[in-house]
Amino acid sequence: MTSLSTKLAEREASGNPIQIGLIGAGKFGSMFVSQVHRSPGMRLAGIADLSKERALASLKRTGFPEEKYDSQATTSVADGISSGKTAITTDSAELIATPGVDVILEVTGSPAAGVRHALLCCEHKKHIVMINVEADVLAGPLLARKAQEAGIIYSMAYGDQPALIAELVDWARTAGFDVVCAGKGTKHLPAYHASTPDTVWSHYGLTQEQTKDLNPQMFNSFLDGTKSALEMAAVANACDLTPPKAGLRFPPCGIHDLPNVLRPASDGGQLDKKGTVEVVSCLETDGRPVFNDLRWGVYVVFEAPGEYQKECFAQYGMKTDSTGRYAAQSKPYHLIGLELGVSVATIMCRGEPTGSSKTFAGDVVATAKRDLQTGEKLDGEGGFMVYGKLMPARDSLAIEGLPIGLAHGLVLKKDIKQGSGLSWQDVEWSEKSQAVAVRREMEAMYRKQLGA
Structure with a gap:
């Protein structure tokens, strides 16, 4: 990945920046907006949102340079590309259809909207980064196939946990290791499955004043396990891993203990088998915090294929399980929209996605x-x-x-x-x-x- 910034600089120098269309000006989209103008070789051609006011507020709130967008929200996307100013529209289909737009970022969170936008991208030959994991799990394996047939790239979003997990899985397999388990950390207790928008803030420990501008149903989808299930389904489909038959267990586990907990039960761990996905909790079952937790991060557990590799693990200080066979690599944080430009650059400079559905696992x-x-x-x-x-x-x-x-x-x-x-x-x-x-x-x- 070391050459991406160089390739972007070359595009900037040649006057051929990547033109990007963003659909959805919520939190994830706004995080991307805050960074895109800092990335040479990229231009935000337009933002499509049901509310022009919300899109404009996103630009203002994130420090997007005033001279680089149409503050009146009257310029067409095509004219915006010509003038070098980001256009604002409520018509996502217009954004996708506009000649000159290279990549669409789908950040609506609506499964129906995500499917519609992916099919429009196939029709108009626009690459798409499907940040909308709800749509990706609903129909991603088919959408990715349709995108391939249309000659476009359908990609996961770098910065979001599924793409970062897929990157770790790819690293392990490229190095010749078998993947035992891959996943992420989160805050979870068994009782959270029954959480509702009425109870969500008490579980987060937030007051009514702190949450007055937040969407309780959206936040509750993270707490009740739904979002974790969606993200692990996306990882399974992108990496051809098998979900646990009885659903996610959310075992309490710190970073240091990943190889011990996430190994097969036959070797003393909690997995039914190798080659699966799992989410670890940052809370013990009694609510106490887990030591050295991975709440915001991602991981992959892999296996030494022989005695020589086991010896190498030990010689180079790998934290392994008690047998020395299983080890883990992890990334402690993810920056979601702040990192999203990596997907755009990888698509346009290398012709590759940052993870994509391959099968329906x-x-x-x-x-x-x-x-x-x-x-x-x-x-x-x-x-x-x-x-x-x-x-x-x-x-x-x-x-x-x-x-x-x-x-x-x-x-x-x-x-x-x-x-x-x-x-x-x-x-x-x-x-x-x-x-x-x-x-x-x-x-x-x-x-x-x-x-x-």
């Missing part, structure tokens, strides 16, 4: 937080009714699991017991929805491929 199924009643309307991830549970894709196909990305606005046709996974048969749905149609197309394709 993991899925996230909507699971009841409480007893649900016939006629109730599902309120989506982070809400009061369901959380997302990670499972192998083959198992999800076998039960016709309802993906968490579509568990919003659908009406229940039957009662569901707390803790039960929902299926397509439990809800009223229609393929008139583009997102539903694309998901069902992907399921049919992989049902044949996996024999499920």
Whole structure:
């Protein structure tokens, strides 16, 4: 990766900067906005957001130079590229269709919007960085295939944990190691699965005043395990790893203990088998903080293939498990949107994604937080009714699991017991929805491929 900044500088010197379109001016998008003007060889061509005011506020809040954007939000994206000023629009389709835009950053968080934008990028031959992990898990394996057929790159977002995990997995495999487990850290206790927007702030230890401008349902999707399940499904699909059959366990674990905890049960660890994903918690089961935790970071556990490599681990100070066979590499932090430019540069300067769905290995199924009643309307991830549970894709196909990305606005046709996974048969749905149609197309394709 050492040459990326040089290649960007060359683009800057030649007057051929990468033109970037950003869809969504929330936290992740704003973090990218704060850095893109500092990166030679990159230009923010336009921002598409349902609210022009929100997009303008993002530019102002992050210190984007005033002379480099249209403060009146009246310039077209095409004219903005010509004049060197970032344009603001509410029309994401216009942004994608504009000639001269090279890469689209999809940061909406809406699965339906993500699917629509990915298909538009295929149509208009624009590379896409799918920051929207909800859309990626809903249909990423199919979208990546359609992107390849269209001759564009479909990429994970560098700076977000799935892409950083995929990078560690790639490092291990490139060096000749078998990957035992890969994943991230988070704050989790078993009781959090039942958390709702009404209880989320008490779990975070925040006051009403501290949270007045925050979205409780969005934050709750991180706390109740849904976001972790989505991210690990994305990693499984990008790295061809198998999710644990019973879902994520969230074992308490510090960085120093990764090789001991995340090794097979047959060797004294907590894994059913090698080649899986898992999320470690920064809290002990009684709520005490874990020593040397990995709350914000990512890791990969790998295995010495023989005695010689074990000796090398010891000689070079690797922290291993008690047998000396298993070791780990980790990155303690991730900077999400502040690092996103690495994806843009890798796509445009090297013709490669920073991680991308390759197969349908993991899925996230909507699971009841409480007893649900016939006629109730599902309120989506982070809400009061369901959380997302990670499972192998083959198992999800076998039960016709309802993906968490579509568990919003659908009406229940039957009662569901707390803790039960929902299926397509439990809800009223229609393929008139583009997102539903694309998901069902992907399921049919992989049902044949996996024999499920």
